[in-house]
Amino acid sequence: MRHQAVTVLGLGPMGQAMANVFLDHGYEVTVWNRTPERADDLVAKGAIRAPTVGEAVRAGDLTILSLTDYAAAYAILEQAKDELAGRIFVNLGSATPAEARQAANWLAALGAAHLTGGVLTPPSGIGTPGPVTLYSGPREVLDAHGATLELLTGIDYRGEDPGLAALYYQLEISMFWTALLGYLHATAMARANGISATEFAGTAAKTFAGMTEFFEFYAPRIDAGDHSGDVDRLSMSAASIEHVVRTAGDSGVDATLPTAMLEIVRRGIADGHAGDSFTSLIETLRR
Ligand code: NDP
Structure with a gap:
């Protein structure tokens, strides 16, 4: 045959x-x-x-x-x-x-x-x-x-829907590029401070491995529309990301990426979510 x-x-x-x-x-x-x-x-x-x-x-x-x-x-x-x-x-x-x-x-x-x-x-x-x-x-x-x-x-x-595989693919790829750029940005800051990419790799890997806990914790709350600020508040996220922007600047590294994140968080705060969880940004992101 x-x-x-x-x-x-x-x-x-x-x-x-x-x-x-x-x-x-x-x-x-x-x-x-x-x-x-x-x-x-x-x-x-x-x-x-x-x-x-x-x-x-x-x-x-x-x-x-x-x-x-x-x-x-x-x-x-x-x-x-x-x-x-x-x-x-x-x-x-x-x-x-x-x-x-x-x-x-x-x-x-x-x-x-x-x-x-x-x-x-x-x-x-x-x-x-x-x-x-x-x-x-x-x-x-x-x-x-x-x-x-x-x-x-x-x-x-x-x-059966021919769009479904493309949709799931774009969902995965969206996270992939965001994560990879986040990794590269952190690595650029590490290298600017004398830490090699190889030295930093283990820390980066632990950070990424820990992300899944967040999905498991937040997913049911997102589906339930529960963005209560009992474990994290958007005002805290803004301050934290601002520190990243300043660390990038102090390191001589481009801060476009964390500045864009900060801009989204500030929009969430302007929408009235300062005391709500980071997940409340899902309302800000939905146009
Ligand atoms: P490339 O973009 O390198 O492949 C390009 C192919 O498309 C070449 O054969 C090229 O022909 C052809 N092509 C582009 N424009 C035209 C055109 N106008 N007319 C005719 N032929 C054209 O991509 P990859 O091979 O890396 O990937 C292919 C697909 O797989 C992409 O959609 C990519 O997103 C996806 N993919 C890639 C991954 C990767 O890591 N590479 C991972 C997962 C998915 P020519 O040789 O003449 O330029």
Whole structure:
């Protein structure tokens, strides 16, 4: 029995990693990339370089889209618009929920199926045990191709709505970038004070590991609309963040990030929440 044939459109670091994993598992892998030379190493390893998007899409039982955004996806798929009927697309690139829904509708109108995927690992995690990808879209399509997709990462199915995986992905990514920038900012302050990134890493790790307790404590209170200031008050948060702003300034480190946080906290105070918990900011953030 022949292995499934997979097409990968987009050969940035992620698409390369995915195509490599499929090749390693003996799949017939067809690739297409706007910059064709990016396929050279994969072709040397056995991948087929399709001369056109249409030929690429026809070659695979399913087509992985690993592109910067949906603008890139449309730029590519428009080239083969009349050849998409009956094909299956799995978009593993970042997108907003609205874009994912729109793309699913666009493809459905052309007779093609679409799964949304949000990959929660860098390229080095592709094909390794542990990492997962959030999926949403038609369950039967995922079931039919789950064994192939599982070669890349584990599967975390969130439902039929094509926007759901993108939504959960953006929720995670929002926290990811905020946390990573917070880490970098603290590390810049550490280094400005003679503490190396390596020396600081253990402290940073403990701080992040401790965050989950806050989610568990605050989540039910947020859902209940309970922002009472029994354990923390916004006035305290403002004073605390102000100390971060001043420490950054004294260290010669850019204070844009803590200043932006302070600005949000001050809006909460102006809304009348000085004596309420930090979580009362959820009312200030909701527009
Ligand atoms: P890149 O942005 O490096 O991939 C770019 C790919 O998109 C290339 O193949 C590029 O072609 C193509 N592309 C971009 N614009 C166009 C266009 N207008 N027309 C045609 N092709 C275009 O990203 P990655 O490979 O790093 O990631 C791919 C997706 O995976 C992204 O959506 C990213 O958010 C997501 N992701 C990435 C992670 C990572 O750590 N890298 C982690 C999790 C998700 P060309 O080679 O010609 O420039």
